[in-house]
Amino acid sequence: MARREKLTLMKQYNSIKTRYPNSLLLFRMGDFYETFGDDAKIASEILGITLTSRNHGEKSRTPLAGIPHHSLDRYLKKLLDAGVRVAICEQLEDPKLARGLVKRDVVEIITPGTITISEALDEGRKNFLLALFPVGEKLALSYIDVLCGDFYTKSIPPSRLSSELMIISPAEILVPGNIDSGVLKVIKGYVKNITYVDDWKFDHQFAANTLKQFYHINSLDGFSQIPDEEIIASGVIIDYLKGLKKVGLEHISFPRGGRTSDYLELGESTVRNLELVRSFTDRKEEGSLLGSISETVTPMGKRLLREWLLHPLSNREKIEERLSAVDEAVQHLDITETLREYLSGIGDLERLSGKIGARKAGPRDIAGLCQSLGLVSKIKKSLEAFYSKKLVEIKEGIEDFSPLVRAIERTIFPDPPARITDGGVIKDGVSSELDELRSIRDDARGWLKNLEMSLRKKTGISKLRVGYNKVFGYYIEVTKSFLDRIPDDFIRKQTLVQAERFITPELKQFEEKILSSSERIIEIEKGIFEELLHFVEGWAFKLRELAQLLSQLDTLLGFATLAVKKRYCRPVIREDDRIIIKEGRHPVIEDFIGASAYTPNDTFLSNDRDQILVVTGPNMSGKSTYLRQTGLIVIMAHMGCFVPATSAEICLVDKLFTRVGAYDNIARGQSTFLVEMVEVANILNNATSHSLVLLDEIGRGTSTFDGLSIAWAVTECLHNHKTVRPKTVLATHYHELTELAAYLPRVKNLQVMVKRIGENIHFTHKITEGGCDDSYGIEVAKLAGLPEESIERAREILEALENGKSPISSKAIFKKSKKEKYGEYQISLFEPEYHPLIQALRELDIDNITPIQALEILSHWKEKWKRF
Ligand SMILES: Nc1ncnc2c1ncn2[C@@H]1O[C@H](COP(=O)(O)OP(=O)(O)O)[C@@H](O)[C@H]1O
Numbered sequence: 001m002a003r004r005e006k007l008t009l010m011k012q013y014n015s016i017k018t019r020y021p022n023s024l025l026l027f028r029m030g031d032f033y034e035t036f037g038d039d040a041k042i043a044s045e046i047l048g049i050t051l052t053s054r055n056h057g058e059k060s061r062t063p064l065a066g067i068p069h070h071s072l073d074r075y076l077k078k079l080l081d082a083g084v085r086v087a088i089c090e091q092l093e094d095p096k097l098a099r100g101l102v103k104r105d106v107v108e109i110i111t112p113g114t115i116t117i118s119e120a121l122d123e124g125r126k127n128f129l130l131a132l133f134p135v136g137e138k139l140a141l142s143y144i145d146v147l148c149g150d151f152y153t154k155s156i157p158p159s160r161l162s163s164e165l166m167i168i169s170p171a172e173i174l175v176p177g178n179i180d181s182g183v184l185k186v187i188k189g190y191v192k193n194i195t196y197v198d199d200w201k202f203d204h205q206f207a208a209n210t211l212k213q214f215y216h217i218n219s220l221d222g223f224s225q226i227p228d229e230e231i232i233a234s235g236v237i238i239d240y241l242k243g244l245k246k247v248g249l250e251h252i253s254f255p256r257g258g259r260t261s262d263y264l265e266l267g268e269s270t271v272r273n274l275e276l277v278r279s280f281t282d283r284k285e286e287g288s289l290l291g292s293i294s295e296t297v298t299p300m301g302k303r304l305l306r307e308w309l310l311h312p313l314s315n316r317e318k319i320e321e322r323l324s325a326v327d328e329a330v331q332h333l334d335i336t337e338t339l340r341e342y343l344s345g346i347g348d349l350e351r352l353s354g355k356i357g358a359r360k361a362g363p364r365d366i367a368g369l370c371q372s373l374g375l376v377s378k379i380k381k382s383l384e385a386f387y388s389k390k391l392v393e394i395k396e397g398i399e400d401f402s403p404l405v406r407a408i409e410r411t412i413f414p415d416p417p418a419r420i421t422d423g424g425v426i427k428d429g430v431s432s433e434l435d436e437l438r439s440i441r442d443d444a445r446g447w448l449k450n451l452e453m454s455l456r457k458k459t460g461i462s463k464l465r466v467g468y469n470k471v472f473g474y475y476i477e478v479t480k481s482f483l484d485r486i487p488d489d490f491i492r493k494q495t496l497v498q499a500e501r502f503i504t505p506e507l508k509q510f511e512e513k514i515l516s517s518s519e520r521i522i523e524i525e526k527g528i529f530e531e532l533l534h535f536v537e538g539w540a541f542k543l544r545e546l547a548q549l550l551s552q553l554d555t556l557l558g559f560a561t562l563a564v565k566k567r568y569c570r571p572v573i574r575e576d577d578r579i580i581i582k583e584g585r586h587p588v589i590e591d592f593i594g595a596s597a598y599t600p601n602d603t604f605l606s607n608d609r610d611q612i613l614v615v616t617g618p619n620m621s622g623k624s625t626y627l628r629q630t631g632l633i634v635i636m637a638h639m640g641c642f643v644p645a646t647s648a649e650i651c652l653v654d655k656l657f658t659r660v661g662a663y664d665n666i667a668r669g670q671s672t673f674l675v676e677m678v679e680v681a682n683i684l685n686n687a688t689s690h691s692l693v694l695l696d697e698i699g700r701g702t703s704t705f706d707g708l709s710i711a712w713a714v715t716e717c718l719h720n721h722k723t724v725r726p727k728t729v730l731a732t733h734y735h736e737l738t739e740l741a742a743y744l745p746r747v748k749n750l751q752v753m754v755k756r757i758g759e760n761i762h763f764t765h766k767i768t769e770g771g772c773d774d775s776y777g778i779e780v781a782k783l784a785g786l787p788e789e790s791i792e793r794a795r796e797i798l799e800a801l802e803n804g805k806s807p808i809s810s811k812a813i814f815k816k817s818k819k820e821k822y823g824e825y826q827i828s829l830f831e832p833e834y835h836p837l838i839q840a841l842r843e844l845d846i847d848n849i850t851p852i853q854a855l856e857i858l859s860h861w862k863e864k865w866k867r868f
């Protein structure tokens with residue numbers, strides 16, 4: 001490149017780059033995307049590509065790093081994962097035809113929340129961009145999966161923020177620049193990519209204009225159910241997208257307002273502690289409920305399953321519709337199997353339709369679409385065997401795509417190359433000009449062979465050869481010894497060691513025809529393909545709907561397969577407030593240890609008699625598992641999924657709360673007592689009598705005395721609340737809590753049976769009625785491999801305690817003991833100087849609570865200790 005050309009190129013680059021200061025600019029030059037300057041340094045570091053420097057006609061040398069255009073997807077994923085915004089600058093004209101500098105401009109900016117390249121996305125989950133607008137005591141949320149086109153809005157109280165962020169897990173969040181620092185702190189715990197938007201854009205007028213323009217509508221009447229603040233958040237999100245993408249947003253649906261009351265509300269702690277979508281330990285899907293119940297055969301079904309799991313239904317009719325569909329699919333396994341086979345051939349139609357909408361589909365995508373649509377008609381046919389409402393609805397929702405199939409089949413080969421520029425995409429018979437040019441090209445070989453033969457005859461040179469070379473084009477080659485025999489019209493072209501190469505006017509003419517025909521072939525193919533794409537684009541919205549129906553079908557048939565494979569039963573959704581589970585199992589642990597090794601257990605909960613189950617038993621006996629299996633079965637039933645039990649009758653639940661006693665509060669230096677009480681106050685403030693509360697070892701991780709009083713107080717609270725009676729399962733190793741049942745009528749004791757065989761114990765994992773009166777702590781310690789010496793000592797202490805003596809009375813013994821706290825087991829809770837109220841008062845950190853919290857605590861104490 002001449003110095004001047006380089007200079008103008010850099011000028012063009014700089015003028016584009018200044019418009020996108022916050023993005024990494026990928027500048028298309030031929031087969032490469034180049035980066036320059038600081039961008040090049042960032043790109044080379046993140047992507048591990050070589051950083052070079054080149055003189056671009058300027059005085060100093062510019063750093064430079066490039067990536068081949070066909071690997072864009074792979075590199076893009078890395079850049080986005082590193083939280084970089086990428087601006088894609090393309091050549092807007094064919095460099096061969098351009099006069100002077102090729103026109104270039106940015107066609108798209110890609111951010112983590114706005115990826116439209118499916119290869120750069122995680123297959124199993126949606127990729128949401130979310131806009132948040134805090135207004136008054138509410139937060140308005142609006143979120144879009146740009147590739148799939150789903151668009152939702154909802155409003156939540158600030159206390160739900162972390163739960164919603166956990167459930168939606170947005171890839172990127174848009175917030176006003178002046179956002180409250182407290183809200184921002186919560187967001188930072190859940191979302192990596194935060195984008196600040198000008199405050200003035202959070203305005204109703206602005207949003208209304210943006211949305212009207214985007215959807216080509218005159219008024220927002222159609223959005224009347226969506227409150228103003230959600231309209232504002234939606235306006236912000238659409239405005240942001242329009243700023244990033246010039247084309248390809250047509251498939252985005254209208255915003256759908258969601259009411260939290262449509263779903264069983266799950267809190268952040270429930271999603272995390274019940275390990276719904278990823279396991280606690282290694283944060284992978286394996287070991288989570290999602291991992292255990294995932295039987296879908298398409299990526300879109302898999303994504304929907306995740307959505308269903310995080311949004312269990314709260315409407316009986318809708319749940320029953322799903323259950324009946326699953327039931328029918330279980331009854332007709334052969335048809336279910338056939339349908340699943342078809343579905344597995346369809347693949348990710350949802351993202352494919354997004355790709356078509358975003359104008360990113362290539363020949364193979366279109367051919368794949370055509371093949372999938374062939375299967376769709378078979379699916380529709382097979383579905384005729386089903387009568388349940390949901391499956392009939394799916395069948396009837398499937399449109400006739402035969403005009404689209406015919407158009408594609410007519411136009412392109414079934415197995416085309418990846419890119420249109422590779423040629424050979426458009427079928428013969430579509431364009432007569434194309435056919436003619438192709439026959440010229442295809443006849444070339446024969447024509448050249450003929451020319452070779454006739455020249456050999458004419459010259460008598462038997463070794464004369466006609467050939468082709470990329471640099472020099474067509475030639476006639478004659479070895480040096482025959483040079484005297486060449487005719488006059490041979491024009492010398494190239495000299496080799498052994499031979500000379502020539503061209504003739506006839507061959508030259510042929511060459512031109514061939515070369516121009518190849519170029520013209522690509523041009524015609526491109527034109528026809530673009531026309532086809534345009535036609536297909538017209539179907540993008542219908543394809544999106546089809547994809548949604550098929551993902552529902554996939555998920556429902558997956559439930560059926562799961563039910564058969566793992567002997568799950570159809571739950572009955574009860575009208576009253578009872579939960580009756582017979583021989584329930586924990587779906588994940590059962591998978592893990594094998595069905596035959598798992599001990600099934602019953603659960604009975606009701607608001608009037610068995611409101612609070614206090615489950616006692618030694619460590620490792622199965623308390624947590626029992627508590628969780630109850631929660632998981634309730635969630636699964638609300639998803640419309642069969643459940644791991646021999647029978648299950650589940651009432652509708654509006655909210656599921658989970659609280660697991662943890663050590664981390666202490667590490668943060670807060671009083672566990674206070675934290676637990678505030679948490680429970682939160683639960684009580686938000687729970688209703690239709691809620692389910694799971695409390696696992698609350699008060700653990702503090703001193704025995706403290707822990708016991710926490711658990712005690714919490715249970716009383718849940719029992720004695722004036723209006724709210726949430727059904728509760730409480731697992732604890734404090735067997736003292738069994739005393740509660742004696743004076744709280746709706747508390748029932750359950751224990752995990754443990755068999756004592758000589759000095760050893762055996763866990764049966766069987767839950768029975770009654771309170772466990774023995775903590776088996778020593779035996780468990782032995783099982784855990786504690787040294788014999790310590791175990792002996794523990795037995796001594798226990799014996800002393802059981803005989804009413806204090807082990808502390810002997811100093812010598814005391815010194816030997818590490819279990820100083822053990823003595824506290826014997827202290828009665830209600831001896832005045834050890835009264836929990838005094839203890840709580842001592843621990844109350846007045847400097848660190850708000851007045852509201854203080855009031856809450858005070859009123860709670862008054863309620864709790866009014867008897868004294
Ligand atoms: N019903 C059961 N059947 C078979 N194994 C079980 C059962 N419940 C629990 N387990 C096994 O016991 C282990 C400990 O159970 P867990 O519920 O954590 O005990 P706890 O909460 O009482 O300490 C589990 O990891 C599981 O392997």
Ligand SMILES: [Mg+2]
Binds near residue numbers: 620624625
């Ligand atoms: Mg436990």
